[in-house]
Structures are given as structure tokens and as C-alpha cells.
Amino acid sequence: xxxxxxxxxxxxxxxxxxxxxxxxxxxxxxxxxxxxxxxxxxxxxxxxxxxxxxxxxxxxxxxxxxxxxxxxx
Numbered sequence: 001x002x003x004x005x006x007x008x009x010x011x012x013x014x015x016x017x018x019x020x021x022x023x024x025x026x027x028x029x030x031x032x033x034x035x036x037x038x039x040x041x042x043x044x045x046x047x048x049x050x051x052x053x054x055x056x057x058x059x060x061x062x063x064x065x066x067x068x069x070x071x072x073x
Contacts, residue, residue: 007052009035012061015046016068028065033057 009015016024023039030036033056035043040051057065 007055008058009043009051009055009061010047010049012064015043016064018046019043024065024068027057028069030057033062 019042023042026036026039035055044051
């Protein structure tokens with residue numbers, strides 16, 4: 001039996017640079033790629049796209065976020 005498909009977020013390069021510092025911190029601290037509702041809503045405003053409430057950060061998204069943190073450190 002296959003795993004159900006997890007909805008994806010819009011391309012991270014579209015919204016990460018415009019995301020608020022608070023939302024970036026919430027995503028950096030998120031367990032297992034869970035996107036808090038307030039962050040999901042901000043992503044929707046930035047991208048003008050509907051984001052499924054069950055959408056999660058992909059492994060690639062999490063790697064991208066880690067590289068952004070390293071650039072700031």
C-alpha cells in the first residue's frame with residue numbers, strides 16, 4: 001500500500017525571501033516540516049496561491065532553509 005501524497009508548498013524561492021522574520025523562525029523550529037497556520041497564510045498572501053492546510057516542507061525546502069541559516073550565521 002502506498003503512502004498518501006502530501007500536498008506541497010509553492011516553490012520556496014517564491015516566498016522565502018519575502019517571509020517575515022517571525023515566520024522564518026517558526027519554520028526553522030517546525031517539527032517534521034509542519035507549516036504553522038499563520039505561516040501558511042503568509043505564504044498564501046505572498047504567492048497569491050491557496051496552500052493546502054496539510055502541506056509540509058519538503059526535504060529540499062528544509063535543506064534550502066538550512067543553507068539560508070548558514071549564510072546568516
